Structures are given as structure tokens and as C-alpha cells.
Amino acid sequence: MDQTYTQYTGETNLTTANGTVYPTEFKTATVDGQPAELIWDPKGTQKAGYAVVALYNYNKNTGGSITYAFTIKDGTPIVLVNETNTTSNNWTQTKNNDLKENFANIYNGRPTTTVGSANEKTATNDAHSDGRNGYITTPVAMRGTWYAKSYGKMSKLEVSEHEIVYTSEGEKPAKTILYRPGNGRKFDTDIAVQEARQEWGAASEVTKNDLNYINVRGWYQTAGTGTFYAAHTELIDGKQIPVVVVGSGAGAWTDTVYYQTEALAEQQAEVKYDDLIYQ
Structure with a gap:
């Protein structure tokens, strides 16, 4: 919670x-x-x-x-x-x-049960010695399945309360668990440890360009600004349509806009919006 x-x-x-x-x-x-x-x-x-x-x-x-x-x-x-x-x-x-x-x-001396999926069994929402300090929680407006078409490929974002799963056409899904890093986060050089934690993301909440983003960096990332995700709406065919804006770089410049259907992603693939800042 x-x-x-x-x-x-x-x-x-x-x-x-x-x-x-x-x-x-x-x-x-x-x-x-x-x-x-x-x-x-x-x-x-x-x-x-x-x-x-x-x-x-x-x-x-x-x-x-x-x-x-x-x-x-x-x-x-x-x-x-x-x-x-x-x-x-x-x-x-x-x-x-x-x-x-x-x-x-x-x-009664019975084993406790873990809340969530099998892949979340090591998750914690408490300050922990391995550096995790609870979750970042995604806004409700961001949750769901979203699609984008760029460079001829369809990609998909699946956003839940504490996770983002990215899938590019023809590739395996890549999951990121959104942990808030604490003071105990270490840049462990043990390859086995790094592999075990490859789904951990160091997440934070930031505001840039009038949008409220969740910024996600790799748990062991030492350089670069990571990826920015924001719930937003855009005027499409006369209606305000929910989208997810994904950006990168120091200015959280917009890279991709995700839509609720593949058809809309196809339709808007080449569109750039006046209220978003692109590099």
C-alpha cells in the first residue's frame, strides 16, 4: 500500500x-x-x-x-x-x-503466503537492506495496455500498479518493477546478483514540461537519465483521448506516444502534438 x-x-x-x-x-x-x-x-x-x-x-x-x-x-x-x-x-x-x-x-505454524504473482515474491514495500524503499505507484490513468507504432514496428506497454512491461514486435517482454531507491542501494558488482535483480527499476516521480512523469532508471545504472512515463490526453478526431507519453534525455523529450488500441496507434503513428516537446 x-x-x-x-x-x-x-x-x-x-x-x-x-x-x-x-x-x-x-x-x-x-x-x-x-x-x-x-x-x-x-x-x-x-x-x-x-x-x-x-x-x-x-x-x-x-x-x-x-x-x-x-x-x-x-x-x-x-x-x-x-x-x-x-x-x-x-x-x-x-x-x-x-x-x-x-x-x-x-x-499455527504454517507457511505465510506471498501476495502477487510468482515473479513478485521478492518484492517488498518496506525499507530493505538491499536498497529498496517501497514501490512507486503508477497513476490509475496510466494503467492498462497501450500500443505505439514507430519505425514500422508495433510495441506494447502493460502498466500495472507497480510494474511496467514493454514488448516490441518480435521480441521478448521486458518487465520493470518500480522500486523507490533508498540509502542502502548499492551498485553490486556480482554478476549473479545483477542478473537476479535485472527487473528492478530505480523509480522516482518528477515534473517536466508540465507533465507528471515516473522516471525509471536501471537499478545499477550510473549514467543517463533513464525513461520517463506520463499519463496524458490528446485531442484526436475531436475527442480528448487518454495516452501514455514516453520520453528520454535531460528534457524528458517525447520519444513515443502510446494509445489504447493498435488501430489508433497505426492511425497516429506519424503525428506529433503541439503540446509535447520533441528532441
């Missing part, structure tokens, strides 16, 4: 953006509006109330916080959440099925 959480380790109090301090304020907690006994108990041996065995908090950039308490009550694993923009200390059971199912798997 493009959120980075802080874990309570039992050593330093966990303070939310609203000023709520845990575990101190467990004493005044309610669950579904009713008084409840929440107790920090990482071994889960507490018999009464909710034994809190793990606690994580995310402070939103816009204010407020989301706090998850992984608890055991009467021998049942329960994930509680407190999402608030105030100092409310009321908890409810999470509706996030992935959290509920995987916490139950941990409690």
Missing part, C-alpha cells in the same frame, strides 16, 4: 503522529467502542484480554496514523487496527484478509 511502518520492539515507546504513546495508552484502549484490556506480551502468554505480540505504526504524510496490533485473545489470533486523525484509542478488527490469514498462519 506504499506505506512504511515502524515496529515497536519493547525498548522505546512507539509514538504516533497524533501523540498517542504505546504501549502506555493500551490502558485506555477500547475495541469497537467497548473497554478492552490490551497488554504488551510478545510471548503471548497473557490469559486475559488481548495479548499484543507485535505492534506496527505508520504516520501518514497528510497527518494521522495507522497502527496495527497483532494480538492473541482466548487462543485466537486477531489483528486489530487503529486508523485515526485524532487521539482516538479505539481499535477494530482489520478487514485486510492478507494480514488476518498470514498472522493466523504464523500463529
Whole structure:
């Protein structure tokens, strides 16, 4: 969900953006509006109330916080959440099925399951020692399958929430996972490591030429500006039509415009638009 959480380790109090301090304020907690006994108990041996065995908090950039308490009550694993923009200390059971199912798997000694496709099993949305610091999320307007015709070849972009797959006619697809690089990103010289991470992209959000782009460079790229992707619209046959603009170079100069159908890509193959900047 493009959120980075802080874990309570039992050593330093966990303070939310609203000023709520845990575990101190467990004493005044309610669950579904009713008084409840929440107790920090990482071994889960507490018999009464909710034994809190793990606690994580995310402070939103816009204010407020989301706090998850992984608890055991009467021998049942329960994930509680407190999402608030105030100092409310009321908890409810999470509706996030992935959290509920995987916490139950941990409690019962079963393997956890990975969300997403098999190719995403090494993906993370947390700050990680290998330098990944969560995902860049594509705008909804950019998602879908797009086509472009240039130099006599049809190419295709498949854009999902955190990935872009590029396929040129007659070639194999090339997938890029859009990671936000963190301070721990290293330019590893081990060839095997580089091959294992060849689908990782170092992505960022930039604004150029009045367009909001996602800029993507190779994870080990040390020179060059990478590729720029932006959701946009153009007036075609009297209608505003969604497109994806792809650019490169220092000015994010437009290289290719992608359309929602192959027919439109064929029709507009030689068109250049006045509101886009070409090299």
C-alpha cells in the first residue's frame, strides 16, 4: 500500500503522529467502542484480554496514523487496527484478509503466503537492506495496455500498479518493477546478483514540461537519465483521448506516444502534438 511502518520492539515507546504513546495508552484502549484490556506480551502468554505480540505504526504524510496490533485473545489470533486523525484509542478488527490469514498462519505454524504473482515474491514495500524503499505507484490513468507504432514496428506497454512491461514486435517482454531507491542501494558488482535483480527499476516521480512523469532508471545504472512515463490526453478526431507519453534525455523529450488500441496507434503513428516537446 506504499506505506512504511515502524515496529515497536519493547525498548522505546512507539509514538504516533497524533501523540498517542504505546504501549502506555493500551490502558485506555477500547475495541469497537467497548473497554478492552490490551497488554504488551510478545510471548503471548497473557490469559486475559488481548495479548499484543507485535505492534506496527505508520504516520501518514497528510497527518494521522495507522497502527496495527497483532494480538492473541482466548487462543485466537486477531489483528486489530487503529486508523485515526485524532487521539482516538479505539481499535477494530482489520478487514485486510492478507494480514488476518498470514498472522493466523504464523500463529499455527504454517507457511505465510506471498501476495502477487510468482515473479513478485521478492518484492517488498518496506525499507530493505538491499536498497529498496517501497514501490512507486503508477497513476490509475496510466494503467492498462497501450500500443505505439514507430519505425514500422508495433510495441506494447502493460502498466500495472507497480510494474511496467514493454514488448516490441518480435521480441521478448521486458518487465520493470518500480522500486523507490533508498540509502542502502548499492551498485553490486556480482554478476549473479545483477542478473537476479535485472527487473528492478530505480523509480522516482518528477515534473517536466508540465507533465507528471515516473522516471525509471536501471537499478545499477550510473549514467543517463533513464525513461520517463506520463499519463496524458490528446485531442484526436475531436475527442480528448487518454495516452501514455514516453520520453528520454535531460528534457524528458517525447520519444513515443502510446494509445489504447493498435488501430489508433497505426492511425497516429506519424503525428506529433503541439503540446509535447520533441528532441
